[in-house]
Amino acid sequence: MENFVFYAPTLFAFGKDTENDTGKYVKQFAGSKVLIHYGSGSVVRSGLLDRVKASLDNEGISYVELGGAMPNPRSGLVYEGIELCRKEKVDFVLAVGGGSTIDSAKAIAAGAVYDGDFWDFYEGKCVEKALPIGTVLTIAAAGSEGSPDSVITKEDGMFKRGASGPAFRPRFSILNPALTQTLPEYQTACGITDIMAHLYERYLTNTQEVETTDRMIEALLLAMIHEGPRVIENPDNYEARANIMWAGMQAHNNSCGVGRSQDWTSHDLEHELSALYDCAHGAGLAVVMPAVFTYNLKHDVNRFAKIAHRVWGCQMDFECPERTAIEGIERLQDFLISIGMPYDFESLGAKKEDIDTLAQQACYGNGRTGTIGGFVSLNKEDVVNIYKLML
Amino acid sequence: MENFVFYAPTLFAFGKDTENDTGKYVKQFAGSKVLIHYGSGSVVRSGLLDRVKASLDNEGISYVELGGAMPNPRSGLVYEGIELCRKEKVDFVLAVGGGSTIDSAKAIAAGAVYDGDFWDFYEGKCVEKALPIGTVLTIAAAGSEGSPDSVITKEDGMFKRGASGPAFRPRFSILNPALTQTLPEYQTACGITDIMAHLYERYLTNTQEVETTDRMIEALLLAMIHEGPRVIENPDNYEARANIMWAGMQAHNNSCGVGRSQDWTSHDLEHELSALYDCAHGAGLAVVMPAVFTYNLKHDVNRFAKIAHRVWGCQMDFECPERTAIEGIERLQDFLISIGMPYDFESLGAKKEDIDTLAQQACYGNGRTGTIGGFVSLNKEDVVNIYKLML
Numbered sequence: 001m002e003n004f005v006f007y008a009p010t011l012f013a014f015g016k017d018t019e020n021d022t023g024k025y026v027k028q029f030a031g032s033k034v035l036i037h038y039g040s041g042s043v044v045r046s047g048l049l050d051r052v053k054a055s056l057d058n059e060g061i062s063y064v065e066l067g068g069a070m071p072n073p074r075s076g077l078v079y080e081g082i083e084l085c086r087k088e089k090v091d092f093v094l095a096v097g098g099g100s101t102i103d104s105a106k107a108i109a110a111g112a113v114y115d116g117d118f119w120d121f122y123e124g125k126c127v128e129k130a131l132p133i134g135t136v137l138t139i140a141a142a143g144s145e146g147s148p149d150s151v152i153t154k155e156d157g158m159f160k161r162g163a164s165g166p167a168f169r170p171r172f173s174i175l176n177p178a179l180t181q182t183l184p185e186y187q188t189a190c191g192i193t194d195i196m197a198h199l200y201e202r203y204l205t206n207t208q209e210v211e212t213t214d215r216m217i218e219a220l221l222l223a224m225i226h227e228g229p230r231v232i233e234n235p236d237n238y239e240a241r242a243n244i245m246w247a248g249m250q251a252h253n254n255s256c257g258v259g260r261s262q263d264w265t266s267h268d269l270e271h272e273l274s275a276l277y278d279c280a281h282g283a284g285l286a287v288v289m290p291a292v293f294t295y296n297l298k299h300d301v302n303r304f305a306k307i308a309h310r311v312w313g314c315q316m317d318f319e320c321p322e323r324t325a326i327e328g329i330e331r332l333q334d335f336l337i338s339i340g341m342p343y344d345f346e347s348l349g350a351k352k353e354d355i356d357t358l359a360q361q362a363c364y365g366n367g368r369t370g371t372i373g374g375f376v377s378l379n380k381e382d383v384v385n386i387y388k389l390m391l
Numbered sequence: 392m393e394n395f396v397f398y399a400p401t402l403f404a405f406g407k408d409t410e411n412d413t414g415k416y417v418k419q420f421a422g423s424k425v426l427i428h429y430g431s432g433s434v435v436r437s438g439l440l441d442r443v444k445a446s447l448d449n450e451g452i453s454y455v456e457l458g459g460a461m462p463n464p465r466s467g468l469v470y471e472g473i474e475l476c477r478k479e480k481v482d483f484v485l486a487v488g489g490g491s492t493i494d495s496a497k498a499i500a501a502g503a504v505y506d507g508d509f510w511d512f513y514e515g516k517c518v519e520k521a522l523p524i525g526t527v528l529t530i531a532a533a534g535s536e537g538s539p540d541s542v543i544t545k546e547d548g549m550f551k552r553g554a555s556g557p558a559f560r561p562r563f564s565i566l567n568p569a570l571t572q573t574l575p576e577y578q579t580a581c582g583i584t585d586i587m588a589h590l591y592e593r594y595l596t597n598t599q600e601v602e603t604t605d606r607m608i609e610a611l612l613l614a615m616i617h618e619g620p621r622v623i624e625n626p627d628n629y630e631a632r633a634n635i636m637w638a639g640m641q642a643h644n645n646s647c648g649v650g651r652s653q654d655w656t657s658h659d660l661e662h663e664l665s666a667l668y669d670c671a672h673g674a675g676l677a678v679v680m681p682a683v684f685t686y687n688l689k690h691d692v693n694r695f696a697k698i699a700h701r702v703w704g705c706q707m708d709f710e711c712p713e714r715t716a717i718e719g720i721e722r723l724q725d726f727l728i729s730i731g732m733p734y735d736f737e738s739l740g741a742k743k744e745d746i747d748t749l750a751q752q753a754c755y756g757n758g759r760t761g762t763i764g765g766f767v768s769l770n771k772e773d774v775v776n777i778y779k780l781m782l
Contacts, residue, residue, distance in 0.1 A: 001568075001633040003406025008399070014650065015394025177392075209630035212614040212638045219610035223603040239600035242392040246649070247603045255646065258637070259405065 001210055001259035008253050010146050011172040014246065016238075018176045019136050022052050022094070023059035029132055029171040031092025034063040035085055037105040039070065039097040043138065046182060052096055052136055064088045066108075069097060072274050072281070073104035075154045078118060081108035085131065095135045099142020099194075099281075102135050106150035106168045109133050122152055123367055127165025135173040139180055140245040141191030141282060143198055143252025145173035153275055159366050160275035175249065177241035185232060189339040190282025192228045195248040196221060196332075197285040201264050202257035203307055204296070204375040214306075216256035220247045221311045225335065232339045263375035266292045269386065272358045272365075279348040286341035287348055290333040291389035294326075296376045301325050345390045352391060359383040392601055392650035399644050401537050402563040405637065407629075409567045410527050413443045413485070414450035420523055420562040422483025425454040426476055428496040430461065430488040434529065437573060443487055443527055455479045457499075460488060463665050463672070464495035466545045469509060472499035476522065486526045490533020490585075490672075493526050497541035497559045500524050513543055514758055518556025526564040530571055531636040532582030532673060534589055534643025536564035544666055550757050551666035566640065568632035576623060580730040581673025583619045586639040587612060587723075588676040592655050593648035594698055595687070595766040605697075607647035611638045612702045616726065623730045654766035657683045660777065663749045663756075670739040677732035678739055681724040682780035685717075687767045692716050736781045743782060750774040 011028075013021055026034060034056060036049070043049045044067075056063055066081050085093070085108060093112075095105035109130040111118030121127050127148075137145045144150065148168040153160045180188070199217045223243055230240040250256065269292065270284035297304055305321040308314040308328020317323040337343055345352065363370050363380045371377045378386070402419075404412055417425060425447060427440070434440045435458075447454055457472050476484070476499060484503075486496035500521040502509030512518050518539075528536045535541065539559040544551045571579070590608045614634055621631040641647065660683065661675035688695055696712040699705040699719020708714040728734055736743065754761050754771045762768050769777070 001406070001630060001637070003409065005402065005404050007402040009402075011396065011398040011400075013396050015392070018394065209634070211617050212611070212634040212641075215610035215614045216607060216641075219606035220603070223606045226602050239392060242650070243600070243603040246392075250603075250607075250646065255641065259633070 002207060004258045006254065006258050007166065008146065008169060008255065010170050010253075012146070012175055012249065013172065014175045016176060016178055018174045019048060019051055019179070020055050022134070022136060022174060023055035023057070023061055025172040025174070026056065026061055026092055026094065026134055027059045029092070029134065031132060031134070032061060033088065033090050034061055034092045034094050035081065035088070035090040035108065036063050036065045037069060037081060037093060037095050037101060037108065038065070038067050039101045042182075043096050048136070048138070048179060049096060052094070064090065069101040069104040071100050072153045072160065072278055073100040075119065075152055075156070078104060078107040078111060078152060082111035082118060085112035091131060093131050093133050095133065096138070098137070098139035099144045102137070102142070102144040103150040103152060105135070106130065106133060106144070107152050107163070110163070110167065119154060121163035121165070122154070122161040127163055127167045130167035133168070133170045135170050137173060137175050137179070137245070139183055139187060139191050140241070140248035141194040143195070143248055145170060145175065146249040146253035149252075151271070158275045160271040161366055173249070175245050177238055177245045180241050180245065181236050181238070183235070185235065186340055187280070188231060188235065189341055190280045191248070192224060192244065192339060193282035193286045193336055193341055195244070195251045196224055197266055197289060198251040199256070200289060200293075201266060202260070202262050204263035204303065205260040206375060207260040210260045213256045213258065213260055218307070218310050220251050220256065223247045225311070228335070228339055261374050263373060265296075265373045265375065265378065268362055268372050269383065272362045273348060273350055276354065276358065277349045279350070283342055284348060286336040287343060287345065287390050290329050290343070291386050293329045293332075294389060295382070295386045297322070297325055297329070299376045304328055345387075355384055355387045358387055393598060395649045397645065397649050398557065399537065399560060399646065401561050401644075403537070403566055403640065404563065405566045407567060407569055409565045410439060410442055410570070411446050413525070413527055413565060414446035414448070414452055416563040416565070417447065417452055417483055417485065417525055418450045420483070420525065422523060422525070423452060424479065424481050425452055425483045425485050426472065426479070426481045426499065427454050427456045428460060428472060428484060428486050428492060428499065429456070429458050430492045433573075434487050439527070439529070439570060440487060443485070455481065460492040460495040462491050463544045463551065463669055464491040466510065466543055466547070469495060469498040469502060469543060473502035473509060476503035482522060484522050484524050486524065487529070489528070489530035490535045493528070493533070493535040494541040494543060496526070497521070497524060497535070498543050498554070501554070501558065510545060512554035512556070513545070513552040518554055518558045521558035524559070524561045526561050528564060528566050528570070528636070530574055530578060530582050531632070531639035532585040534586070534639055536561060536566065537640040537644035540643075542662070549666045551662040552757055564640075566636050568629055568636045571632050571636065572627050572629070574626070576626065577731060578671070579622060579626065580732055581671045582639070583615060583635065583730060584673035584677045584727055584732055586635070586642045587615055588657055588680060589642040590647070591680060591684075592657060593651070593653050595654035595694065596651040597766060598651035601651045604647045604649065604651055609698070609701050611642050611647065614638045616702070619726070619730055652765050654764060656687075656764045656766065656769065659753055659763050660774065663753045664739060664741055667745065667749065668740045670741070674733055675739060677727040678734060678736065678781050681720050681734070682777050684720045684723075685780060686773070686777045688713070688716055688720070690767045695719055736778075746775055746778045749778055
């Protein structure tokens with residue numbers, strides 16, 4: 001195991017009606033003038049925004065609002081939010097929504113206290129300072145409610161890039177599983193896929209002897225496999241929603257990814273797809289993951305056989321572990337299809353003739369120097385071949 | 392799943408040589424005058440204390456020292472530490488040692504800023520305020536490095552009781568697995584047993600539909616079963632030590648125990664044994680656990696069968712799940728014996744004729760009103776019967 005520092009000081013208030021405590025937690029973390037950032041109209045229509053505002057009112061906390069955060073959140077709204085924070089002397093940023101809204105709020109919180117262009121953070125500068133952030137989560141997916149990460153799409157060129165740093169860990173996150181019960185089935189399935197991708201990308205490591213974190217990742221995947229179909233079958237299943245929501249946070253707060261190399265190839269390849277075609281991130285991952293894993297299989301057959309056996313219950317083929325490994329990838333893809341996810345390029349709206357552009361951008365875009373991948377180092381030719389597997 | 396709040400804002404610096412960063416972290420958390428609290432001479436003899444002091448010196452942080460913390464730490468030393476903190480205007484308490492030293496340091500940290508008797512906290516008062524605490528851990532066992540808990544033995548009557556509260560979460564904990572390589576085999580095995588007990592006590596729940604935390608508990612137990620024998624066979628196995636150390640923290644920081652009822656019967660019954668006979672806590676748990684589980688088996692046969700199947704690899708007997716459940720308890724006991732733990736009253740130095748006293752104290756001691764147990768409610772007669780199973 002490699003040396004590491006793990007510091008995840010986010011308070012999680014979990015369960016029914018917890019959004020009514022938002023004001024209490026903003027106060028606990030010394031917020032007095034809040035920017036409430038949210039997405040489309042659903043948090044308005046559902047009455048959630050009103051409940052959050054009422055709880056701020058109860059604590060005598062003033063606020064301004066900025067709606068309009070979109071899936072694959074854009075830089076334009078971030079600039080708008082930064083300006084609003086400065087003008088209104090905001091001292092706390094509260095995201096009410098899913099991962100996209102939270103990521104947008106994080107970018108605003110960093111930009112508001114930074115002299116330069118906030119995009120610097122998305123080109124690799126560590127986020128050491130930001131306004132304090134709180135979240136009221138409405139979908140189990142991105143894990144941004146407990147992570148130090150944010151992903152934004154730059155509209156000038158449609159680049160999608162991530163930023164990271166300790167100041168991006170929310171002070172508090174409110175996780176009420178009931179709020180996710182009204183999600184469309186497709187979005188729920190996209191969230192499940194994203195959570196599973198966060199686990200797979202940590203599982204694919206070159207670090208030896210990491211049994212504790214291996215087992216934790218397997219545990220969270222097993223929980224997703226148990227709960228995913230239940231919530232697709234019955235969207236009102238609060239208990240299944242609750243298990244998914246707690247798993248989703250832990251899949252990405254890095255408690256199960258510490259001290260080991262990780263692989264973010266699937267995310268990197270997906271980000272090019274959702275940046276260009278504006279497809280849902282989870283749907284993109286469902287198409288990308290089996291292709292990446294199939295391409296990388298021979299790098300460490302036993303690792304793929306291990307996850308196939310332990311997580312997917314495949315019988316270990318001791319004479320040909322590769323068979324087990326391949327079966328595990330097939331089982332993953334079958335599972336994702338069973339919850340309604342796509343499995344090929346076409347269903348994402350992606351085009352064969354863009355593959356060269358996608359691969360070029362993945363390997364050379366935004367300061368990259370030709371290779372990606374923490375598990376297997378992949379060059380542009382590799383990436384082209386992986387995209388072709390998705391056709 | 393029940394509603395819960397989870398807030399575990401401890402920074403973990405994990406890996407080789409991390410004790411040399413102690414001063415840096417004390418400074419990060421605003422300590423300027425430190426009480427270094429430690430146990431017996433081993434941290435002195437090994438040179439660890441000198442390395443910690445050198446790192447404080449490097450940051451210009453002054454300190455006073457208090458050694459002498461013992462296994463089953465005593466109230467007498469706590470009073471001494473409190474007085475020292477007040478006299479020397481200490482603003483940070485640093486524990487260098489195992490769970491006993493850390494628990495003692497926590498009691499000192501709470502008492503130093505409290506007007507009344509620190510024992511009030513061990514009679515149920517929540518610890519809301521304490522001097523900030525840091526730890527340099529030397530044994531993977533109690534999980535106190537990441538927990539809000541502390542257990543102290545009151546010398547006046549030899550009561551062993553726990554206290555809890557947010558202020559007991561350390562600001563930082565330094566986890567260098569190499570520091571545990573010099574532990575005697577027996578102590579290492581006691582630590583493994585304690586970690587497994589923290590997992591079992593959370594697993595035994597009456598809350599339905601907690602698959603995510605069930606799976607996490609199982610994962611950490613599986614990791615212990617994998618790594619425990621390796622470290623007993625080769626005490627210098629750094630990687631096995633590292634996996635155990637990270638599992639040990641997570642077994643007790645409650646990330647896998649949230650939103651579910653828990654059972655602390657085994658700990659309660661063990662505390663009476665170690666209070667009276669001063670046996671090692673882990674050794675006591677090894678004797679207590681199989682007895683408690685056997686006695687409680689019929690309360691929820693399927694839960695015991697589930698852990699037997701998933702953790703111990705027992706074949707599920709679908710015609711008689713009780714057989715599987717019993718086999719799981721036997722497998723646990725066999726495992727504990729295999730790493731050198733005792734299995735009966737006598738080997739703890741415990742006496743049959745004390746059973747009535749032990750049961751009386753467990754059920755009525757220190758403010759209790761006749762029953763204990765979060766899984767099965769047990770009265771004195773039950774507890775007598777359980778102790779008898781250990782003969």
